[in-house]
Amino acid sequence: MFEFKLPDLGEGIAEGEILKWHVTEGGQVVEDAPLVDVETDKAAVTIPSPRGGRIASLRGKVGDTVNVGDVIVVVDDGAEAPETAPAKAKPAAAPAVAPAQVSPQVGTQVGAQVGAQVGAQVGAGAPTGPRRPVPAAPATRRLARELKVDINQVPATGPAGRVTPEDVHRFAAGGSAAPAPAATPARHAPPPPEHVAAREVRDDTAFAEFAAHASATIPFLELEPLPDFRHEGPVQVEALRSIRRKVARKMVTSMTLVPHVAHMDDADVTQLENFRLRERDRRQGAAGGKLTLMAFVIKAVTSGLRATPAFNASLDPFREEIIYKKYYNIGFAADTGRGLVVPVIHGTETRSIVDISEQIADKAARARAGTLPPDEMRGGTFTITNVGPLGGTALLATINYPEVAILGMGRVQEKPVVRDGQIVIRKILPLTLAFDHRVADGADAARFVGELARQLSDPNLLLLET
Amino acid sequence: MGLILPYTREDELVEQARATGRALCLVYRPQGTCVVLGRGGSEERELHRAAIDTDGVPVYRRPGGGGAVVLDEGNLVVVLALPLPGLGAVTAAFRLASDLVIGALGACGVPGVEQRGISDLVLGDRKLGGSCLRRERGLVHYATTVLVAPHLELMKRYLQYPPREPAYRLRRPHDAFVTSLAAAGYDNDPAVWADPLEAYLRVSLSDFQFDNLRD
Numbered sequence: 001m002f003e004f005k006l007p008d009l010g011e012g013i014a015e016g017e018i019l020k021w022h023v024t025e026g027g028q029v030v031e032d033a034p035l036v037d038v039e040t041d042k043a044a045v046t047i048p049s050p051r052g053g054r055i056a057s058l059r060g061k062v063g064d065t066v067n068v069g070d071v072i073v074v075v076d077d078g079a080e081a082p083e084t085a086p087a088k089a090k091p092a093a094a095p096a097v098a099p100a101q102v103s104p105q106v107g108t109q110v111g112a113q114v115g116a117q118v119g120a121q122v123g124a125g126a127p128t129g130p131r132r133p134v135p136a137a138p139a140t141r142r143l144a145r146e147l148k149v150d151i152n153q154v155p156a157t158g159p160a161g162r163v164t165p166e167d168v169h170r171f172a173a174g175g176s177a178a179p180a181p182a183a184t185p186a187r188h189a190p191p192p193p194e195h196v197a198a199r200e201v202r203d204d205t206a207f208a209e210f211a212a213h214a215s216a217t218i219p220f221l222e223l224e225p226l227p228d229f230r231h232e233g234p235v236q237v238e239a240l241r242s243i244r245r246k247v248a249r250k251m252v253t254s255m256t257l258v259p260h261v262a263h264m265d266d267a268d269v270t271q272l273e274n275f276r277l278r279e280r281d282r283r284q285g286a287a288g289g290k291l292t293l294m295a296f297v298i299k300a301v302t303s304g305l306r307a308t309p310a311f312n313a314s315l316d317p318f319r320e321e322i323i324y325k326k327y328y329n330i331g332f333a334a335d336t337g338r339g340l341v342v343p344v345i346h347g348t349e350t351r352s353i354v355d356i357s358e359q360i361a362d363k364a365a366r367a368r369a370g371t372l373p374p375d376e377m378r379g380g381t382f383t384i385t386n387v388g389p390l391g392g393t394a395l396l397a398t399i400n401y402p403e404v405a406i407l408g409m410g411r412v413q414e415k416p417v418v419r420d421g422q423i424v425i426r427k428i429l430p431l432t433l434a435f436d437h438r439v440a441d442g443a444d445a446a447r448f449v450g451e452l453a454r455q456l457s458d459p460n461l462l463l464l465e466t
Numbered sequence: 467m468g469l470i471l472p473y474t475r476e477d478e479l480v481e482q483a484r485a486t487g488r489a490l491c492l493v494y495r496p497q498g499t500c501v502v503l504g505r506g507g508s509e510e511r512e513l514h515r516a517a518i519d520t521d522g523v524p525v526y527r528r529p530g531g532g533g534a535v536v537l538d539e540g541n542l543v544v545v546l547a548l549p550l551p552g553l554g555a556v557t558a559a560f561r562l563a564s565d566l567v568i569g570a571l572g573a574c575g576v577p578g579v580e581q582r583g584i585s586d587l588v589l590g591d592r593k594l595g596g597s598c599l600r601r602e603r604g605l606v607h608y609a610t611t612v613l614v615a616p617h618l619e620l621m622k623r624y625l626q627y628p629p630r631e632p633a634y635r636l637r638r639p640h641d642a643f644v645t646s647l648a649a650a651g652y653d654n655d656p657a658v659w660a661d662p663l664e665a666y667l668r669v670s671l672s673d674f675q676f677d678n679l680r681d
Contacts (some may be wrong), residue, residue, distance in 0.1 A: 011603070019506040032603070037505065041584045041630070043533040043556045043599040044505035114532030208620065239636070376650050 002051045006038065006066050013040045015067045022046075023055045023073075035073060038066070053077035105286040110337040124224060147172040159366055225277065239460045243339030254401035257317070261394050261437045263445035266452035269412060272296060275459040287358050292431070294332060294386055295357035300455040300462060301407060302328045302348040305382060308448045310440040311405040311433075312381045331380035331400060334367045341367050342400060353462070388412055394430045404436035407452075429456065467513055469612075470595035473502050480607045482545030489671040492545040493664040495656045496537040497607045499617070501525045504532040504598060508629075517623050530609055532585075533628045537660050540616035540646070542656045544561040544663060546596075546671075548606040555603055563608035564597065570666040571612075574659060576652060583632025587612070589632060591611035592645035610662075613646040615654035 006016060016038035023036075035049040051421040056074040060066050130249045135350040142152040143165050154171045156163045187373070211223040229235045240248060308322045316323060328349045331342040343363035345356060366372040383400040386409040395408030410430030417426045433449050455461045469533065473629040476492065483490045503520055504527065509515055514533040518525060546563050564581040571579050571587075580589040587595035587610060598611035633644055648654035 007554060009554045010560075013556060017506060039504070039506040039531045040556060041531070043560070043601055044529060045553070045556065045601040046603075047553065048603050239638070239642075245590065249573065374648075378651060 001056060001072045001079065001339035002053070002077045004035075004050055004073045004075060006068050006072050007047070007071050008039055009038070009043075009045055010070055013068065016040045016045070017064050018060050018062050018064050018066060018072075019044060019059060023049070024056075025055050025058055026296060028057050029055055031055065031074065049073075049075065050079045052073045063123045074369075085306055094131070105229050121222060137427065144168045145315050180262040192304060199294065199419065243341060245334070247340050249396050258399050258404075259437045260399060260434050261445070262432055262434045263449055264394060264432045265446075265449040265453050267431055267456040268417070268426045269293070269429045269430040269456050272456055272459050272462075273427050274411065283354075287354065290361050291357050291375060292360060293388075294360055294384065294409075295353050296456065296462060297331070297384060297386075297407070297409060297452075297460075298330045298345065298348055298360075299351075299353050300355050300452050301330060301382060301384060303455065304351065304448050307445055307451065309436060310442075311372060312446055312450060313404050313439055315404060315436060315439050325381045327381065329379050329381045331377075331383040331403075333383065333397075334364045336368045336370070338370065341372070343367050343372055343377055346379065382406070384409065388429070394408050396432055397434050399434055399436060406434050408432040408434065468509070468519060468525060470503065470509065471524060471526050473528040474506045475543075476528075476547075476607065476609060479584040481607070482549045483549055483607075483650045484605055487549045488640045489549060490547045491664060491667040491671055492543075493667070494543055494545070495539060495660060496541055496543060498537070499523050499538040499620065501534060501535065501536055503534045505529055505600070507534050508620060509534075509556075511629050512626055514624055514626060521623075523624065528598065530596035530600040530607060531629065532542075532596065535611055536595055536616070536620045536624050538617050538620060540654075540656060541661070542612045542614055542615055542660055544610050544612055544667070546606070546608040546667070548608065548671075549591060549604060550606045551604055553601065553603045559601065559606045559608070560597065560599060560611065561620070563599070563610070566667060566670055567595075567610055567612075570663045575591070576647065576650075582626055582634050585610075586632060586636070589644065589645055590648055593635075593643055594645055594647070594650075594656055599666055612659070613644060613651075613661060615648035618644060618646070641677045 009016065017037050017040075020032040021036050025132075029035065029052060031050065031051045031052040032048045034046050036047050038045050038047060051456040052075075052077040056076045059070070059072050059074070066072055070358060104172050126235045144154065149168055149172050151163055151168065151282050154163050154167050157167055187196050214223055215221050230345060255386070276291055276293060276296065283291060305328055306326060310322075314330060315321075315324045315326070317431040327347065329344050329346045330348045331344040334341050334343055343360075343366075345351070345359045345363070348356060351359070363372060366376075380400065380403060382403055383397075385395060385406060385408045387395050388409050391411055393413075394410045397406045397408040399406050408431070412429045414425050415428045416423050417428065418424075419426070429447055435445055470575075472594075475494070479490050499521075499587060501513060501523055503509060503512065505524065507527070510526065510601045513525070515525075544567050546566065548559070548563070550559060550562075561581065564587065567577045567587065568581065574588075579594060580588050584592050585597035585599070588596065593613075595610045595612045596609060599609075600607040614657060618641055621644070625640065627639070631637075647659070652657070
């Protein structure tokens with residue numbers, strides 16, 4: 001008699017549900033013929049019979065849950081004493097590669113999505129894993145090509161599994177072994193930093209794991225679970241979702257990746273406001289008739305971006321390149337009631353102020369209604385946010401990554417200022433440019449905002465220079 | 467109980483892999499709308515059969531495990547037939563297959579997809595694709611649905627709240643739990659994605675050796 005136990009089907013799988021018996025009690029089965037279908041979470045497994053013979057008994061019916069290690073069937077194979085198969089899946093059929101060539105952890109490592117570790121394994125003579133782009137700077141790739149080295153074969157020692165020029169040289173010289181820490185990653189090594197942010201934090205164990213990873217990544221960072229605020233007073237808990245979640249992701253990404261610097265200045269918009277309000281009254285009911293201050297600012301910003309391309313760019317930290325865009329798509333932050341969205345006006349360099357004003361009104365209305373399609377919120381090269389109508393003196397905004405700058409507009413207020421030795425009352429618009437210090441410096445920002453303030457101070461300049 | 471047909475769309479690929487011992491892939495767009503139960507799925511527990519019948523939507527049962535799904539032309543199905551020796555290593559097989567699909571999505575410009583739960587493909591904290599697996603000795607048949615621009619309302623109409631759920635779902639209803647490439651701001655045409663994904667997977671599988679897959 002042969003007692004067959006439900007074999008180990010995989011890590012973390014302790015049980016399975018019997019879906020179907022391919023045999024019946026008293027019937028015959030031949031070795032390797034399908035015996036039973038078992039379902040674990042999401043996987044249906046057809047288990048073959050390890051022995052041939054007569055089915056003496058089935059130890060479960062369809063729908064029953066059986067544990068790994070439970071006897072599920074007894075086969076009368078002619079042997080007298082009961083014999084029990086170990087609760088292990090039958091070993092693999094003869095592998096295509098001789099065992100000596102096979103690294104025992106390759107499958108696991110590949111499955112664990114540790115790309116850099118696969119590279120290290122490859123360098124150690126293990127079979128190749130799935131091909132995926134190996135992280136490396138363009139210069140390193142060029143070097144590899146010049147040295148006729150397959151960069152995919154090079155053990156990486158750089159941050160986050162990046163192949164460095166030194167790695168390429170070492171490999172080309174025949175020394176495939178990388179320095180110990182990167183070349184022999186532990187099977188359960190912490191994931192690279194970019195995997196940390198998305199980890200689920202649901203319970204104390206998960207939190208502790210997350211905090212450990214985060215703390216290992218960022219010096220001095222100390223994360224503690226939030227206290228239970230219900231002990232302090234009534235609370236209402238809402239899931240972070242939809243636009244709120246998107247904003248959270250965008251902001252954390254931007255503040256984590258981009259070194260922000262801010263430059264502030266005031267624009268005297270007295271003349272512009274007089275002109276704007278006069279024209280708005282005159283154009284009431286016509287297209288673009290609302291003629292908002294934002295439309296003028298967008299036009300002036302577009303002009304400024306043409307003069308200072310650094311603020312109409314993106315920085316690719318992985319290729320170490322700055323991409324200067326020769327098109328001007330200005331986004332403006334819109335409060336929809338459901339959260340913040342940024343409609344984009346494309347091609348502002350070719351649009352009139354009236355046209356831009358019309359676009360603002362139209363896109364803002366559709367954004368509030370939730371009908372603005374994603375296409376009209378994509379492709380921005382620079383963003384403006386205006387909290388002026390809601391109050392406040394100035395705003396330090398977070399850059400709308402992967403853009404490199406954002407302009408915050410405060411509230412236009414009448415203020416006493418000195419002109420030609422006299423104290424006069426002028427309409428002042430506070431401007432704050434937050435920018436990516438990797439791409440531009442304070443002097444660039446000062447010139448950009450200064451020029452912006454100059455153009456906004458005189459509508460004639462806007463007509464002439466934009 | 468209504469009519470449940472066998473889901474045979476992927477059989478030819480699996481047979482070919484079984485016969486040749488080669489790792490094969492297929493990326494296809496479902497024609498029309500249908501509901502597909504897992505190998506051991508229950509229509510009483512998982513489906514809103516009345517709505518399905520009212521709409522004249524066919525119901526199939528696939529050979530792989532897992533819960534019921536709605537397929538429509540806004541989805542892509544990515545199928546891998548992998549000649550993996552042995553019988554067990556189901557968890558590792560899921561990871562391996564997910565990693566291949568995640569790599570393909572990344573190569574096609576969709577970074578940040580992760581595997582969560584048993585085998586879900588997740589973008590942010592939302593499910594972008596559900597996977598299932600059939601394991602036989604020497605073979606893994608894996609299929610995942612990548613939601614490109616699906617009719618999400620059909621999930622609620624045709625599917626009950628699933629009897630099992632991954633921890634990260636947090637009791638969210640279908641519409642708050644799933645996302646799609648279109649919703650994440652990517653191209654909403656499944657046809658645009660199918661060829662590049664399959665091409666990347668073919669390259670990945672062309673020189674892949676699966677010996678000694680272990681959990």
